[in-house]
Amino acid sequence: MTLPLLVPDLPAPEVLMPYLQRMHAARQYSNFGPLVCEFETGLNARFSARSPVSLGLTTVANATLGLELALTALDLPPHSRVLVPALTFVATATAVLRAGHLPVLADVDAQSWLLTPEIARQAVAQGAVDAVLPVATFGAPHAMAGWHEFEQDTGIPVVIDAAAAFGSQWLDAPTGTAVFSLHATKCLPAGEGGFVVSSRPGLIARVRQLTNFGINLNPAAGVPVGMLVRIGTNAKMSEYHAAVGLASLDRWDERAALRRSMHADLRARLDAAATPALLRWQEMAEPVAAPTLLCVRLPSAQDRERLERVCAERHIMVRRWYQPLLNAMPALEKHSTCLPAPAAVKIATDLCGLPFYLGMAGGDAERVAEAVRAALGAKGAAPLVGSEGQHSA
Ligand SMILES: Cc1ncc(COP(=O)(O)O)c(C=O)c1O
Structure with missing residues (x-):
């Protein structure tokens, strides 16, 4: 019999049932429903327990869209140069392009297989870099102190592609932004899904708005609720996916x-x-x-x-x-x-x-x-x- 490369490990249907029943009773299946909000609160509690600063967190339909929207929410000029490692999944680079920017492909460290702050500093010294998108390669976390120092010294924003690093990558420095995947093959599976977590003021609110087409939902924002204020997309997590995510988080x-x-x-x-x-x-x-x-x-x-x-x-x-x-x-x-x-x-x-x-x-x-x-x-x-x-x- 063929030995597979990997086999997804998702919660059984009976474990999902209580969550699905709650969803059905509330008659809310998407649009930031109670399960999505509960899931976000549970995730944020885990990150906040390890962070010296207050964090925001918002779910997304998948990490690829999370990366695209996190980059969009940085409000960089069009065609900004975003440093990414050459050794990564294609989504890291396609997200940069779909956000309207240009990937600059960099080397990784020979031992850690990561794009490090040292490599990024060399690239900055050699030419224009407007943002850095390091990858937590195969789930290996980045030491955030180094990226915090990089951001402080250069003023260049850093977003960690932590797609495969739930439970390993924390934001345990004064600044940090990361995007995680909840794909079926990941260790916290929701089937499809992801989330963005950040200490950067206003970033999570902008990402959340971009996941909901770019529509203003904030009555205190100074523009009418329902007004389109950014060109976003539909990258909301559904209540079905949040149900799977919550059951995965339980265990x-x-x-x-x-x-x-x-x-x-x-x-x-x-x-x-x-x-x-x-x-x-x-x-x-x-x-x-x-x-x-x-x-x-x-x-x-x-x-x-x-x-x-x-x-x-x-x-x-x-x-x-x-x-x-x-x-x-x-x-x-x-x-x-x-x-x-x-x-x-x-x-x-x-x-x-x-x-x-x-x-x-x-x-x-x-x-x-x-x-x-x-x-x-x-x-x-x-x-x-x-x-x-x-x-x-
Ligand atoms: C490094 C990296 N970035 C992004 C992604 C895309 O994640 P998603 O499938 O949630 O869009 C993956 C998927 O495996 C990945 O490995």
Whole structure:
């Protein structure tokens, strides 16, 4: 039987039922209903408990729209240059373009795989950068103190694409803005969804308005309620999605602990299968709180090709996450500027995503470890050329 790359872990229908019944009794299915508001309050409480300043939070239909609208709400001039890492999911760059700006593709740190404040400072020194959109790559969080200092020193706004980093990325500095995904494959799944959280004065109110077409709903705003004051879109979260999100939040701590322990177990099995220390892992101060992916660097491109071939023979799914890099995507070529990205290019030669999901049996984990053992113990076999391309998680 094929071993899948990942399997979504959503609350069962019976757990959703009380929330759905509440929704139906209130006869409100969208437009900032009671479940969306309760979900936002619950999320905000978690972030506020770790923040030195007051935060605003608003839900969105998905993180891609959240990124687009957070950038729009910064009110930058059209065609502003937004620094993004070359190693990320395509949505990071498409959100920049759909907000009317231009992606500037930057390198990542060779160890953390993140676009760091140091890399951003170098890019600023070399030319115009109007905003920075670092990515919490594969759920690894950014230290917000560094980005706070960057914002203070340069005056350039920073929005973290924390799509996969719920539970790991906090806004624990005096300034910060982040966008999270609640897609079915994420650790806090709502099916589809996302939210934007920020300490920036007025930003969340503007994002919320943009999710509701740009209509003014504030009687104290000095313009009539119902007046279109910005050119927004429909990016509201429905009550159905909030029901799933609330049920996911109820059990998040338990599922996160399970993810951490299963991930650590699989990683230990792989390290044991690839001695001496042949596998290279993303470096971070603390492990991801609720990992959803297992990504590892093989010793070489040939080793990755060999592992891919062994996995194909054994019906084990693998994926080259975030590849091709953004600077090799034809659709982005004429719209973006590419800075040198040697570390990202190197990572892209040997990064491999292997199966990991809740419910993965010990035997399945051993199957993956065996494939790694077979691939790395059999160097010299003919390489298999080819790329699976980018996929949304
Ligand atoms: C880094 C990154 N940004 C943005 C997104 C898009 O999130 P969503 O599917 O909620 O639009 C993803 C999705 O996996 C992602 O990995």
